[in-house]
Amino acid sequence: MGDVYLDLVGSGVGAKLAERLGLPRPVPLKRHRTGDPLLSGPALVLGDGPDADHVATLLNGDWDLDVHRHATPEVRYAAVVLVLTGVTHPTDLAGPVLEAGATLRSLLPHARVLTVSRPALDSDAPAVAAARQGVDGLLRSLAKELRSGATGNGVVVADGVAVTAPSAVAALRFFLSRRSAFVDGQLLDVSSQAGALPADWDEPLAGRVAVVTGAARGIGATVADVLARDGATVVAVDVPAAGQQLAAVANRVRGTALQLDVTAPDAGERILAHALARHGSLHVMVHNAGITRDKLLANMTPDRWEPVVAVNVAAQLAINEALLTSGDFTDAPRIVATASTSGIAGNRGQTNYAASKGGVIGAVRATAPLLVPFGGTANAVAPGFIETEMTARIPALTRQVARRLNSLQQGGQSVDVAEAVAFLASPAAGGIIGRTLRVCGQNMVGR
């Protein structure tokens, strides 16, 4: 699953050649390792008003970062945070945005540029809505300018919700950290004050019991690894035929293996019974199990359509229903489902897959409000091109092209999806309600 091109242009002749020819020059992304500092250099917090002060205090006071409030020439920043919650007219953007722009050429590699803003609503004054929506376009374009593994993302905090709300703080930290290495050009909504910050940012899932379906291999196995690393007790679920790999994953993460077909009518009951009997509770349900049966719709057959919908979305709905009606999924519960950029932008030959993955996006949007009374939520991640056994089967040339079609000019790794899942599974994410977070390196297609 190696990316030969990425290695080739990384140094020496390959690097020079790519530069001369104007070819893409992706750099290997840096991923999170427990114990690493949050940033490798100073952070610049731009913007006026109390929200910018709050963010500066958070970064400087709570997280012990070297924070500047105005750009100092010659300083190379590891992060630039644009706090734009107070903008009321598009002309308000110029000051902070241009100041940020002046730092971009000298950003440290793998830097982070973040916006913090408010959502544009139909009820806003037109100028306010214009200013707020302007942040959206600004951020997405800015992210496309960044190089050397730097990313740009935004936190959109609902009116009436403090920028220091747990989910806003957790989202800021996620986007600043290397946990979000392959998340780029995304704006994530924080809708409420719900959620609780962890006692230890290295173990944000301490004391939580999480079920991961499709955990025997690929992204699911990595999700199990990352949730366990973050402190969760993991129940690894996969079909009995994948039992050997599943056992290896369960043993690696010191969790338990549950052999189960997620499409079984009693799957939800069995998952819950196992989690309660063996681990005393169930807090996090990660719906990762998924299959593909690609075919042009013109050639589609029921045996290629139906299993995809059954596994990828119908099983999730049935399991969620069982959990919701059980009365045992009420301790700040989290559902995190795997969608796909195919379900957002579409993909030729994947009508069945895209229908199922679009379904996932709709399902979490409608399921999240049902969990809110318990301090719960449901969200999805939408992976773009991720280097897995599944994408390794794509023909070589198609694969090479698919990898470059994003701002980071490379495929993501399983761990990039897993980090996003772990973030949405954390108690801190309670204010992120029914959203789909793309993990796609800012793929050129879709939002």
Next chain:
Amino acid sequence: MARTTTAARPRPAYVLGGNRTPFARAGGPYARASNLDLLTAALDGLVARYGLQGETIGQVAGGAVLKHSRDFNLTREAVLGSPLSPHTPATDTQEACATGVETVVSLANKIRLGQLDSAIAAGVDSASDAPIVVGDRLRSALLAANRAKNAGGRLAALAKVRPKDLAPVAPRPDEPRTGLSMGEHQAITTAQWGIAREAQDELALGSHRKLAAAWDAGFFDDLVTGYAGLARDGVLRADTSLEKLAALPPVFGTRLDAPATMTAGNSTPLSDGASSVLLGSAQWAAAHDLTPLAAVVDAQVAAVDFVRGGEGLLMAPVYAVPRLLARHGLTLDDFALIEIHEAFASTVLATLAAWESDEFGRERLGLPGAFGAVPRERLNVRGSSLAAGHPFAATGGRIVATTAKALHQLKAEQGGTPRALVSVCAAGGLGIAAILEAA
């Protein structure tokens, strides 16, 4: 501080769960897996199912019937290769095909006496990876050469080797005292009891159908972990039929006077696989959030004189079971489930016939009449070795774990305290029977 002796009275020992590999036909998907690989896989799956990583289990005991001498610490090596704590003691056990049940019973007894709080009974066999042995003449020449003090002595010793001495000797479960294979022995018993070919084929068909139905119902989802690409028992033929079975030629008893009735379809094939059973006290189970499935109540071993005594090689359980039941004042009617290991279909049928015989009951069992009849709907209800396969030392673990789960389910569905009887015959005229009781 007052001194107390541990467990002045025995306490119950429970089956808490189990795990096995799917069983494979010898030379099939596990052809390249060793006994150690398979046994470790069975433990890996058990540890994963019950979250026992890093756990110090009181004792793991297990073994193989076909075992190379280099595997003198087979079970300990499997423990060291598993995620269990390396402080977990391990013991190798061997009692031919009774190894599995004997191991369960020995460990359960230690738990009952308070010597252990937890244990894993395991068993493995690989007919594919059977050790090859050199002939006795070559062996003594090699040993002599090894003893020799100089090159000349070594050459002299090796010069005695003749080409025919180089032929390897593969171990076979033949009886050393009679030179007959197990199948030929059973053919004699089959003829003695006049067990018809059709009855044997029907029993084999039932075994395949019941095992397939259990797989289809997901019964084995928490008893088996796939291995080497195999997700179900490789011997299982869900689509077999009486016609297909009837078409198979007899393979045993072809030189007897009676018609030969034993075929590859109604005899167990050589198989590869491993099993494990998790055992513990009620306290240990509670401390680990595990649910007891069934108690191991009691067991009885027996042996028959198949060399000169005129009894069939595989008939020892026929004697063990009445002794065991007498000790508890029970009859066959007191058991909701009866598991009789299907070494051959005719072994099961000869066992049933002997128990139903007044003459046998009076003359051999010392009873007033027939011992009793086994209600067929309670016999091997989820299939047995004819369909699952029979990796010798792994069969006991398969039967005990399957039966314990079935008992637990029965109790949940019907209440009461259903019991199961387990009976396994073995080479050497050995047999073992055990009683399990739903928890």
